Amino acid sequence: MLFVTNREPKGSIRTRVNRKFAFDLKKNAPSNSIYCCERVGPDDYIELGSKLWLSRLKQSRSKQLLFFIHGFSNIPEPDIFPRALALQAQFDAVDPELVQVIPVIWPCDDDPGIVKDYWDDQKSADMSAFSFARALQFFMRWRDEEPEEFPCIKRINVLAHSMGNRVLRQTLAAWDKYDLADGVPLIFRNTFLVAADIVNESLEPExxxxxxxxxSRNVSVYYASDDLALRASKVSNLKNKVASRRLGHSGPEDMDKTQSNVYAIDCDNFNNRYDRPKGHSYFIDDGEGNPGVVFQHLVQSLQTGRVFVGVSRDRRHIL
Known part of the structure; x- marks a missing residue:
């Protein structure tokens, strides 16, 4: 499995193609560098370097790419990679050539508990924006330099879970501020915001x-009002004088203030049944290994390029 990270490795921080890559989990500060790597097996990683890594993605048999940005208090093993592999297995069961999942790994603390170290992870998410914005700029330059007769035509999608939504938001803000002249380009086909740990006004113009x-062409916001992890998040943010509901709790505050490509998907009917008792990680399976309804919904978006909301005219849908 290919992945990209701004977690520092053990040993030298300089990129060395084909070296063994080992995460230094004692360091939780984001690196200014980005490391493009491959997971060969549990705790077995190789650094490929950006050129070979991008070439491997271009040559992939999958028609689409899905960058998976994990949430807070997640470490590579046993959290991020097993979840990404489960997600890949579900996609392969639908169509082995549909999508390739690429984890985007940013530094989290690995201490137990929902609230503990939450605030430190927020800071790490914000600081990760600069290195991932550089990665986006590098990708755009690489794409522009590709020969016209062999362009990279794969569709690019993003699935951000929990505080991974903060990483995505801050990355685009840093990219827009430091590298772009007039707004961000339309780079993503589908962006899936699952249990988003950002304020519920975040998608509004200001x-x-x-x-x-x-x-993004489409933005799907999956939310559940009884997500216990986000309740803990709200408590932590109130302590730090941030008083607002989370996007993953209520969906967008006012749909009329969001762009017409934003869709709100209510997952309250099953989130705690799929992920007991927190109801926070409900986007892969039903808890018994079967494809969950969120997964089936986002597969439909990947296959069609459109978000199913039934006959709803306000871009809201209940799963």
């Missing part, structure tokens, strides 16, 4: 999350 809408 907030930096508007760049998520501007960079």
């Amino acid at each position: 907030f930096s999350g508007r760049l998520i809408s501007q960079s």
